[in-house]
Amino acid sequence: MNAIHREEQQALARAVLEIDVANHPGVMSHVVGLFSRRAYNVEGILCLPVGDGRQSRIWLLVNEDTRLAQMIRQVEKLEDVIAVRRHHAEHAVFTELEDFFRP
Amino acid sequence: MTETLSGAQITVRLLERQGIRLVTGYPGGAILPIYDALSQSTAIRHVLARHEQGAGFIAQGMARATGEVAVCMASSGPGATNLLTAIADAKLDSIPLVAITGQVPKSMIGTDAFQEVDTYGLSIPITKHNFLVSSTEELLEVIPRAFEIAASGRPGPVLIDIPKDVQSRAIDVDTWPAPGHALPAPAAAAGQIAQAAAMIADAQRPILYLGGGVIHSGASRLAVDLAEKAHLPTVSTLMALGALPVDHPLSIGMLGMHGAPYTNLALDECDLLIAVGARFDDRATGKVAAFCPQAKIIHIDIDPAELDKIKTAHVGIVADVGDALAQLLPRVPENARETWVDRIQALKTAHPQPLPGLDNPRSHFGLIAAIAACLDDEAAIATDVGQHQMWAAQAYPLRRPRQWLTSGGLGTMGFGVPAAIGAALAEPQRTVVCFTGDGSILMNIQELVTAAEQQVNIKIVLMNNAVLGLVHQQQTLFYGQRLFASEFQAMPDFVGVARALGIGAVDLDQASDPLAALKDALTRPGPCLIHAGIKAEEKVYPMVPPGAANRDMIGA
Numbered sequence: 085m086n087a088i089h090r091e092e093q094q095a096l097a098r099a100v101l102e103i104d105v106a107n108h109p110g111v112m113s114h115v116v117g118l119f120s121r122r123a124y125n126v127e128g129i130l131c132l133p134v135g136d137g138r139q140s141r142i143w144l145l146v147n148e149d150t151r152l153a154q155m156i157r158q159v160e161k162l163e164d165v166i167a168v169r170r171h172h173a174e175h176a177v178f179t180e181l182e183d184f185f186r187p
Numbered sequence: 188m189t190e191t192l193s194g195a196q197i198t199v200r201l202l203e204r205q206g207i208r209l210v211t212g213y214p215g216g217a218i219l220p221i222y223d224a225l226s227q228s229t230a231i232r233h234v235l236a237r238h239e240q241g242a243g244f245i246a247q248g249m250a251r252a253t254g255e256v257a258v259c260m261a262s263s264g265p266g267a268t269n270l271l272t273a274i275a276d277a278k279l280d281s282i283p284l285v286a287i288t289g290q291v292p293k294s295m296i297g298t299d300a301f302q303e304v305d306t307y308g309l310s311i312p313i314t315k316h317n318f319l320v321s322s323t324e325e326l327l328e329v330i331p332r333a334f335e336i337a338a339s340g341r342p343g344p345v346l347i348d349i350p351k352d353v354q355s356r357a358i359d360v361d362t363w364p365a366p367g368h369a370l371p372a373p374a375a376a377a378g379q380i381a382q383a384a385a386m387i388a389d390a391q392r393p394i395l396y397l398g399g400g401v402i403h404s405g406a407s408r409l410a411v412d413l414a415e416k417a418h419l420p421t422v423s424t425l426m427a428l429g430a431l432p433v434d435h436p437l438s439i440g441m442l443g444m445h446g447a448p449y450t451n452l453a454l455d456e457c458d459l460l461i462a463v464g465a466r467f468d469d470r471a472t473g474k475v476a477a478f479c480p481q482a483k484i485i486h487i488d489i490d491p492a493e494l495d496k497i498k499t500a501h502v503g504i505v506a507d508v509g510d511a512l513a514q515l516l517p518r519v520p521e522n523a524r525e526t527w528v529d530r531i532q533a534l535k536t537a538h539p540q541p542l543p544g545l546d547n548p549r550s551h552f553g554l555i556a557a558i559a560a561c562l563d564d565e566a567a568i569a570t571d572v573g574q575h576q577m578w579a580a581q582a583y584p585l586r587r588p589r590q591w592l593t594s595g596g597l598g599t600m601g602f603g604v605p606a607a608i609g610a611a612l613a614e615p616q617r618t619v620v621c622f623t624g625d626g627s628i629l630m631n632i633q634e635l636v637t638a639a640e641q642q643v644n645i646k647i648v649l650m651n652n653a654v655l656g657l658v659h660q661q662q663t664l665f666y667g668q669r670l671f672a673s674e675f676q677a678m679p680d681f682v683g684v685a686r687a688l689g690i691g692a693v694d695l696d697q698a699s700d701p702l703a704a705l706k707d708a709l710t711r712p713g714p715c716l717i718h719a720g721i722k723a724e725e726k727v728y729p730m731v732p733p734g735a736a737n738r739d740m741i742g743a
Contacts, residue, residue, distance in 0.1 A: 110307055110319065117311050157492035163316040163336060 097148035098127070098173030103159060104166040107133050107140040111164045115142060118158045124151060128178050139166065143177050189361040194323040195220035195354040196227075198287070201330040203230045205366045207258050209612060211236055211245040213269075215262025217302060218289025220354035222260075234612060234641060237633035239266050241605040243273020244631065247282050248609020251592045252567060252617075254405065256283040256337045257609070263289045264302030267348070268309065272599060274344045275313035279596025280426060281403055283342035285333050286314075292352040293321065306348045315343030323356045327364050335367030341490040342403055372489050375506035375514055383461075383485045383502045384518035387417055390459035392527045394479075395419040396442070399426030399595065400464015400488060406509035407588040410463060411435070413516050418524040419461065420531045422450055424471050425580055426595045427464070432586035439531060440540065443471040444731045445577045447540035448743035451731070453531055454479050455738050462486045464508040467497035468596070477736030487511045538743065540581055541728055548701045551575070551650060551721050555582045557702055558620060558648060561709045567592060567610050567619045571603030571627030574656035575648075577727040579622045601630030604647060608634060611643035618644055618709065625651040625675065632684065638714040639689030645714050647685075652721040653678050660726045664741065674723075685716035692716040 105111045112131065119126050128145030146152065160168050192200065198221055202210065211234040214222045225233055236242035239261040246259035261270045267288040277284045291300040307319040316336045318329045326349070333345040387393055401410050407430040414421045414437045421431050422442040431438050440447045442454060451473075454460070460482040465471070472478040475497055486493070486500035487508050494503035504511050544550030548557040555578060568583055569592040570576040576593060585591050592610055594602040607621035628649055638645055658673040685692035691708070695717060698704035708715050728742030 110311070110317075113308060113311055121312055154492065154496055161490070161492055 099146055099148050099152060100171040100173055100175040100178060101144040101146065101156070101159070102169040102171060103142040103144065104134070105140050105142055106164040106166070107138055108164070111140070112142065114162050114164060115144075115159060118155065118162075119146070122151060122155070124149065124155065130177060130181075145173070145178050189359050191357050191359050193220060193224065193355055193357045194326055194349065195224035197323065197326050197358075197360060198330060198349065198354070199224040199228050199231065200363075201326065202258060203228060204363060205331070205334055207231060209234065209249065210258040210260060211242045211249075211609070212260030213239045213242050213262070213266060215266045215289065215302070217263035217291055217351045218260060218266070218287075218349075218354075220351060221287070221289065221349070234637065236605065237636050238631065239269035240273050240601065241631050241634040241637065243270045243284075243286065244276070244602050244605035245609035245612070245634075245637070246284055246286075247273060247277055247602075248569065248592060248606035248611075249613040250277075250282050250284055251606065252589055252610035252613045254403070254589065256285055256334050257613075258285045258287065260287045261289070262302065263291055263306065264304045266302075267304060267306040271309060271313060272597075274310060274346065276594055276597040276599045276602065277344040278313050278315065280594065281342050281399060282344065283337040284344035285337055286344060286346045288346065288348050289354070290319070290348045290350040293350045294352070296350065306346070310346045313344070314346045317346040317348070319348045320350070320353050323353050323358045326353070327360070331364045331367035333367065335370060338367070338369035340370070340372055341400070372507040372510065373505065375487075375504050375511040377514075379502055379504045380511065380514045380518060383504065384515055386459055386483060386485060386502065387419075387461065387519050388522070392457045392530070393417070393419050393459040393461060394439075394454060394457040394482075395421040396424075396460055396462045396465050397421060397427040397430050398424045398463065398465025400508050401427050401430045402588045404464060404489070404507055404509040405588070406464070406512050407431070409509055409512035409516060413512055413519065416516065417519045417522050418528055420453060420528065422446075422454065424465055424468065424595070425593060428580060429585040429588050429590040433584050434586070439535070441580055443473065443737065444733075445581065445727050445729065446737070447581070448538035448729055448740055449531075449534040449540075451737040451740060452538055453534050456530070457482045460484050462488075462500075463512065464488060466493050472497065473731045473737035474735055477738065541742065542582055545582075548705065549695070549719070551578050551725055552582045554648070554650070554695075554719050555579055555622070557705055558709065559584050561706050562618060562620070564590065565617055566590070567607075567614070567617050569593070569603050569607035569610060569619060569621040571621070571623040572598045572600045573624045573627055574652075574660070574725070574727050575622045575624045575627075575650040578650075600627040603627060604631050604638070604645075605634045607645045607647070608638050608641065608643050611645050612641060615644065618646065620709075621645055621647045623647055623649050624656060625649065625653060625678065625681070626655045628681070632688070635685060635688040635690055635714070635716070642713050644712055646709050647714070647716045649681055649716060649718045650721045651678075651681065651718060652723040652725065654723045656723075657727065659723060660730070663726075664730070665732065681716065681718050690714040690716060692718065695719040
């Protein structure tokens with residue numbers, strides 16, 4: 085990513101979503117499918133099991149968009165989603181991983 | 188008592204315990220263990236469709252007529268993919284369905300095995316929820332849960348994909364789970380109800396806007412009570428027709444693309460729109476920015492994602508619409524609202540729904556009126572999708588919730604005949620009329636064999652204009668009259684086809700007394716096709732051009 089493009093990207097407002105889900109095959113498809121069917125790009129995805137592994141936590145980095153509030157409501161409707169929390173883009177979960185994503 | 192049962196036997200037993208007495212489907216290799224177990228059930232009757240999509244729509248007809256969760260089944264691969272259209276249709280119209288599909292054995296999943304398809308992946312975006320069952324034990328949890336999800340909140344279809352080895356493997360079962368039923372919805376917030384009641388009290392020109400949620404919630408009576416108490420002129424979406432009797436003095440008909448002129452004009456003037464179980468669908472609103480431009484909005488829906496999706500509500504209430512209306516009713520003051528009711532009456536007189544030929548049974552509206560005259564409100568009316576559907580919506584005197592069975596959101600041609608069969612199977616005491624067209628009927632005509640086999644009391648009224656009417660209409664109006672792929676060059680002998688497939692048929696075009704022939708066909712028990720020629724030039728009017736404001740109607 086060149087410097088200009090990177091600045092453009094950062095100029096876009098971002099949001100981080102923290103989503104607690106049941107941990108079984110297909111849950112990620114349910115979540116990201118809601119975004120892809122609306123041509124809404126997911127910029128970053130992290131997911132690991134939590135505690136005893138019956139639940140996972142998905143972190144999504146997305147662009148701010150007028151559709152974001154509707155997206156959150158749609159995600160909340162999924163049977164396998166337990167909770168959705170919204171954070172600002174500076175949330176440490178993605179910023180601390182930047183070293184792993186150097187070009 | 189511990190029993191050793193196969194996954195297939197467990198599945199059937201759980202359906203029995205769920206109270207299911209009728210299932211429809213189509214067998215195939217990967218679901219044969221379940222079919223074998225089903226053959227041993229004395230409680231459940233299986234109706235064999237002639238195509239999996241037919242089975243899906245038969246189940247939908249059962250669910251739409253009764254409000255109960257209905258079950259359809261299919262095998263893996265093409266069986267499952269053929270079900271998908273009916274499942275997507277159920278999703279868009281919020282119909283509670285449990286679809287059970289067979290899958291190749293777990294060890295073969297992902298190997299491109301014979302009749303293997305990713306049913307789970309394919310069904311994600313068109314189901315309310317779906318399951319790929321990975322062990323026989325899981326069935327005890329998944330099946331009741333599927334029914335609970337299908338029936339709870341905003342209803343919808345749930346798919347359960349069961350690998351063949353999960354069906355075949357036997358386990359010990361000593362306790363059975365409780366059947367899955369609808370969970371109670373959260374109650375409406377009292378403060379919002381009070382706010383909504385105050386807005387209704389203050390409004391000068393309110394309109395009550397009923398959607399399919401009113402039917403699903405069984406809240407029609409409460410909606411009528413509210414309309415009467417506060418004198419609220421009431422519009423219905425296509426999905427809500429029947430909630431308010433069409434001839435009720437406060438009924439102002441169906442809104443939207445093919446709504447009556449006075450209906451759309453009244454909405455243009457309203458200062459408060461009370462949306463109840465409606466989702467501001469584009470066919471209802473037209474150009475959203477121009478929809479009810481002067482109105483504040485109260486939006487009541489059980490699905491929180493519907494609030495503020497299309498229009499931002501001034502008061503948004505997440506609740507079962509029946510509960511919300513019951514809370515609202517005592518808090519809304521009586522109001523005769525004479526000025527507004529008089530204004531509505533004036534609009535109705537000045538801009539009525541055009542209904543040409545109402546007394547001529549050889550015309551489209553006349554045929555619909557003649558059929559209605561032969562039947563009472565106990566009859567159910569199913570439709571396919573097209574001009575005939577809109578004409579029936581405009582002209583059939585619907586007076587009862589669940590009387591009207593139509594594919595609204597997905598608009599699926601081929602819906603009508605199997606949905607009518609399902610409704611007739613679920614409620615055999617009723618006469619079920621299916622309005623269809625020469626395009627739609629061919630999309631599931633194989634189900635006439637199912638109708639013949641089951642001897643269901645359905646009357647298929649085929650309005651034959653030898654064209655794809657709504658396509659023909661749009662090409663005529665908006666594509667420079669360049670008719671393309673909308674005129675059928677070959678036309679089957681539908682009366683002969685019906686007879687060949689085993690059901691009675693009458694051709695009204697050949698009848699010297701069409702009214703007598705119609706009455707005879709409608710009153711004789713069992714399935715019958717009633718064929719009537721319609722002029723291809725006839726259009727569905729009024730029509731709001733796609734993307735235009737509802738006030739800009741053609742043919743109004």
